[in-house]
Amino acid sequence: MSKTIVSSLYDSDVFKQACRQFDLAADAISLPESIRDRTKYPKRCVAVALPIKRDDGSVTVFEGYRVQHNLSTGPAKGGIRFHQDVTLGEVAALSMWMSWKTSLVGLPYGGAKGGVIVDPRQLSEGELERLSRRYMQELIPFMGPQIDVPAPDVGTNAKIMGWMMDTYSNHVGRNEPACVTGKPISLGGSQGRHEATGAGVAYLVKAYLEDFNIPISSATIAIQGFGNVGGEAALALANYGAKIVAISDYSAAIHNPAGIDIKKALAYVTSQKVLHNFDGGEMITNEELLTLDCTVLIPAALERVITAEIAQKLRCRVLAEAANGPTTFSADKILEQRDDIEIIPDVLCNSGGVIVSYFEWLQNLQNFYWDRDEVLKKLFVMLDRAKSSVEYQKRKFKFSRRLAALTLGIQRVAETKQSRGLFP
Numbered sequence: 316m317s318k319t320i321v322s323s324l325y326d327s328d329v330f331k332q333a334c335r336q337f338d339l340a341a342d343a344i345s346l347p348e349s350i351r352d353r354t355k356y357p358k359r360c361v362a363v364a365l366p367i368k369r370d371d372g373s374v375t376v377f378e379g380y381r382v383q384h385n386l387s388t389g390p391a392k393g394g395i396r397f398h399q400d401v402t403l404g405e406v407a408a409l410s411m412w413m414s415w416k417t418s419l420v421g422l423p424y425g426g427a428k429g430g431v432i433v434d435p436r437q438l439s440e441g442e443l444e445r446l447s448r449r450y451m452q453e454l455i456p457f458m459g460p461q462i463d464v465p466a467p468d469v470g471t472n473a474k475i476m477g478w479m480m481d482t483y484s485n486h487v488g489r490n491e492p493a494c495v496t497g498k499p500i501s502l503g504g505s506q507g508r509h510e511a512t513g514a515g516v517a518y519l520v521k522a523y524l525e526d527f528n529i530p531i532s533s534a535t536i537a538i539q540g541f542g543n544v545g546g547e548a549a550l551a552l553a554n555y556g557a558k559i560v561a562i563s564d565y566s567a568a569i570h571n572p573a574g575i576d577i578k579k580a581l582a583y584v585t586s587q588k589v590l591h592n593f594d595g596g597e598m599i600t601n602e603e604l605l606t607l608d609c610t611v612l613i614p615a616a617l618e619r620v621i622t623a624e625i626a627q628k629l630r631c632r633v634l635a636e637a638a639n640g641p642t643t644f645s646a647d648k649i650l651e652q653r654d655d656i657e658i659i660p661d662v663l664c665n666s667g668g669v670i671v672s673y674f675e676w677l678q679n680l681q682n683f684y685w686d687r688d689e690v691l692k693k694l695f696v697m698l699d700r701a702k703s704s705v706e707y708q709k710r711k712f713k714f715s716r717r718l719a720a721l722t723l724g725i726q727r728v729a730e731t732k733q734s735r736g737l738f739p
């Protein structure tokens with residue numbers, strides 16, 4: 316990666332956070348200096364201008380990115396975010412976390428992430444389709460089933476993945492479902508992918524609560540973010556018998572100590588798009604939600620919401636990081652000292668999404684499809700395996716759980732790069 320680009324990425328607090336995590340992990344495993352920068356910084360950052368014809372005939376040029384952090388361990392893999400606050404540094408940080416995540420869970424992938432600076436709620440359906448297609452069109456030279464395989468993230472969904480897959484397929488002149496995951500099932504999407512990230516979060520929360528001898532039936536859960544991940548995690552945890560006492564999205568936060576009817580909340584969001592005015596409890600502030608007295612707090616929205624100040628006020632027993640990068644580096648230090656909160660770190664906690672994306676890619680490549688039960692069974696086996704390896708690493712080296720997960724992911728990427736050697 317060019318030094319000029321790297322220094323500009325450091326303008327981003329999220330990128331700094333990912334780099335500080337890397338440095339800590341690299342020191343902890345005494346990663347040789349000669350391999351550090353090659354492992355740490357992205358391989359490739361692509362920025363594209365995306366001119367879109369608006370419904371009124373005018374043209375708006377949006378800006379989009381794809382950062383391929385690591386291509387050494389397999390095709391790059393990671394979601395695409397449509398959000399007004401996207402920056403190149405944020406996308407780069409998210410691409411680093413994708414690399415550690417795919418390596419930690421043992422997938423034959425590298426890591427990548429994409430983003431477009433846009434508030435998708437401000438676009439009509441037609442404008443959104445033109446933007447999604449243009450993004451894929453501009454990036455086709457860098458995409459493909461064996462190069463880089465995108466998926467949904469914040470502000471994107473199966474329909475958008477379908478448009479991107481169609482654009483790619485039209486370009487290569489054949490149906491190529493394996494170029495994108497998280498597609499509609501009718502286009503080769505996998506059973507279970509829609510709920511995979513949230514279902515994986517819920518499965519790990521349940522497994523860790525068992526380890527901590529906390530019955531799930533007595534657990535109270537607060538969730539920030541009620542989109543794909545937060546909504547599906549809430550549903551799965553409610554089905555396991557936990558009580559969801561607070562939920563929120565960008566429009567509202569709702570608290571109900573007696574438990575929120577999650578099916579009703581999901582139906583409300585499907586029809587109204589937001590939680591605003593949902594009649595399921597009392598309105599609270601975002602900070603009140605994060606600092607509620609509860610068994611499990613699940614940030615499932617954006618990065619850096621658990622700041623140092625919030626970390627001091629947290630009253631949960633378990634912090635399950637469904638979002639990527641929700642805890643700042645300084646908040647992490649405080650939580651380590653507090654010692655009364657167990658963290659399930661993002662790269663493990665939300666890995667269910669990319670695991671089922673891998674299953675989708677495999678099904679597309681072999682043209683043989685699995686049913687939902689088989690997908691979920693395989694998902695839970697892989698999550699159990701990843702959890703066990705993290706717990707083993709944690710015990711063996713007396714690391715925090717985050718450091719255990721990061722060192723496992725980083726070590727594998729570094730080892731692969733080292734084994735491949737340097738072209739003279």
Ligand SMILES: NC(=O)C1=CN([C@@H]2O[C@H](COP(=O)(O)OP(=O)(O)OC[C@H]3O[C@@H](n4cnc5c(N)ncnc54)[C@H](O)[C@@H]3O)[C@@H](O)[C@H]2O)C=CC1
Pocket residue numbers: 394467468469470471512539540541542543544545563564565566601615616617618637638639665666668669
């Ligand atoms: N979609 C996926 O498969 C995966 C997503 N993730 C991560 O999970 C997180 C959520 O992603 P998705 O659910 O896919 O996105 P989404 O776009 O479906 O939902 C995001 C939710 O966060 C809410 N939100 C945004 N700003 C907020 C704020 N300031 N306060 C409270 N809520 C706010 C939105 O209103 C929405 O409910 C992100 O960090 C993403 O990177 C991680 C792994 C896979």
Ligand SMILES: O=C(O)CCC(=O)C(=O)O
Pocket residue numbers: 392393394395413416464465466467468496497639665666668669670672
């Ligand atoms: O499903 C995927 O390929 C990636 C999902 C994602 O963006 C993530 O795990 O953060």
